[in-house]
Amino acid sequence: MDMEREVRDLVARREIVKAVHAYMRGQDRLDRDLQLSAFHADADVDCGLLRGGPEAYTDFAQGFLADLHGSQHIIGQIDLEVDIDAGTARGEVYFFAWHRTRDEDGTEKDLLMAGRYVDDYACRDERWAIQRRRELIDWARHDPATDAILREQVTIHLAGPRGADFSQTRDWATGTSGRD
Numbered sequence: 001m002d003m004e005r006e007v008r009d010l011v012a013r014r015e016i017v018k019a020v021h022a023y024m025r026g027q028d029r030l031d032r033d034l035q036l037s038a039f040h041a042d043a044d045v046d047c048g049l050l051r052g053g054p055e056a057y058t059d060f061a062q063g064f065l066a067d068l069h070g071s072q073h074i075i076g077q078i079d080l081e082v083d084i085d086a087g088t089a090r091g092e093v094y095f096f097a098w099h100r101t102r103d104e105d106g107t108e109k110d111l112l113m114a115g116r117y118v119d120d121y122a123c124r125d126e127r128w129a130i131q132r133r134r135e136l137i138d139w140a141r142h143d144p145a146t147d148a149i150l151r152e153q154v155t156i157h158l159a160g161p162r163g164a165d166f167s168q169t170r171d172w173a174t175g176t177s178g179r180d
Contacts, residue, residue: 005084012082012089015128016121020093023130024073030062040122040129047135054130069100069108080121087123088131092116100145108145114138 019038026035039045039054050060065071076094083089099111120132 008084009082012084012123012128013080015123016080016082016089016091017078019121019129020075020078020117024075024095026058027061027065027073028071030066032058032062035062038130039133040124040131043129043131043133045130045133048137065099069102071097071099073097089121089128091119091121093119101142109142110145111140111142113140 022034023038026032026038035058036054041054043054045052045054045057047057047061050057052060074096076096078091078093080089080091094116095114097111097113099113101109101111103109115135115137118134118136119130121128122131
């Protein structure tokens, strides 16, 4: 076993996973710079509704998410094939996304989506990032929200929209967590 090669492969996988996590956390927090850090500047991103570079895509995605009451993206399994000599990798990343929407009459609904990102990654200047991303939606549902009971329990720490809660600031003294 070539230990140096194995370590380089493990480091590549770690850095790719960090890029995937930065992408998702950037979306949930509407942190444009964090989301953009997941991509190389000349990356190609296609979600079906928009195909373009990382800046156009990030602005599009965050524009959609900014209009929601809340969202959460969860990463599932990540399958990577790394070519350490070429500085490239391919991967498939499963995801689950929840979005809180409101009808014109104020009725809250949950848009649930699950799918996969089919990605190509590249290492440039010792930085692994997404070079090409295709988003595939496997299924979606848009159902009435059923979590009103959580708001009735005043001691439960609820997240605020776009991460506006103590998870960002770690202000443990106030005991608040995004509630109005």
